[in-house]
Amino acid sequence: MIQNDIKGRGIKDKKALDAMARIPRHLFVEERLRERAYADYPLPIGDGQTISQPYVVALMTEALRLKPGDRVLEIGTGSGYQAAVLAEIVKEVYTIEIRKSLADIAEKRFRELGYKNVKVKYADGYFGWEEYAPFDAIIITASANHIPPPLIRQIKEGGRLILPLGNTVYYQMLTLLTKKKGDLDVEQMGSVAFVPMIGEAEKRR
Numbered sequence: 001m002i003q004n005d006i007k008g009r010g011i012k013d014k015k016a017l018d019a020m021a022r023i024p025r026h027l028f029v030e031e032r033l034r035e036r037a038y039a040d041y042p043l044p045i046g047d048g049q050t051i052s053q054p055y056v057v058a059l060m061t062e063a064l065r066l067k068p069g070d071r072v073l074e075i076g077t078g079s080g081y082q083a084a085v086l087a088e089i090v091k092e093v094y095t096i097e098i099r100k101s102l103a104d105i106a107e108k109r110f111r112e113l114g115y116k117n118v119k120v121k122y123a124d125g126y127f128g129w130e131e132y133a134p135f136d137a138i139i140i141t142a143s144a145n146h147i148p149p150p151l152i153r154q155i156k157e158g159g160r161l162i163l164p165l166g167n168t169v170y171y172q173m174l175t176l177l178t179k180k181k182g183d184l185d186v187e188q189m190g191s192v193a194f195v196p197m198i199g200e201a202e203k204r205r
């Protein structure tokens with residue numbers, strides 16, 4: 001997986017590559033899917049949701065330019081795999097999941113795998129996590145047609161936010177924002193396909 005699908009497609013960030021080489025991805029999917037856990041595509045995790053394709057996890061992780069002391073917020077915990085990758089790299093990870101069953105399973109996984117630097121919250125991630133803000137980086141792993149304003153406020157000066165931005169369910173533009181002197185620098189990174197963000201983000205579509 002690392003050689004062909006990730007390095008082979010140009011990911012160079014050693015921190016991301018090392019983290020993904022260490023993490024047992026098969027423990028983030030149901031038992032019946034374990035044999036396919038390292039394949040080059042997303043897999044179902046229940047409730048119509050998916051664990052992202054390994055390459056996309058690597059691409060988003062690299063784009064965030066993480067440093068060991070960083071505090072990162074993730075919206076869309078899902079299986080918990082992306083949060084685990086972040087937790088191997090940075091000091092603190094906060095992750096929010098709107099579906100209770102998924103939040104509970106991920107929380108149990110983090111406990112069993114010994115991730116003590118990940119905090120899970122069952123809530124609508126649209127509003128971020130004020131109590132621990134601001135964050136060095138924010139990663140939204142569900143698509144939206146706009147950037148939730150509360151999340152923009154919760155990025156530190158110099159901080160980064162990445163999300164699949166777009167209106168259609170089939171593909172969105174992976175978009176990286178960097179906060180510079182209060183302004184946002186925008187970089188488009190190519191198209192991806194994510195499940196949509198539900199809750200407040202949907203009401204404002």
Ligand code: SAH
Nearest residue numbers: 051076078079081082097098125141197198
């Ligand atoms: N990062 C995950 C994959 C995310 S799939 C992983 O590594 O496995 C997208 C997830 O976003 C789903 O679990 C979905 O329930 C969640 N989600 C959708 N809308 C949300 C919202 N408003 N707040 C928090 N989570 C949301």
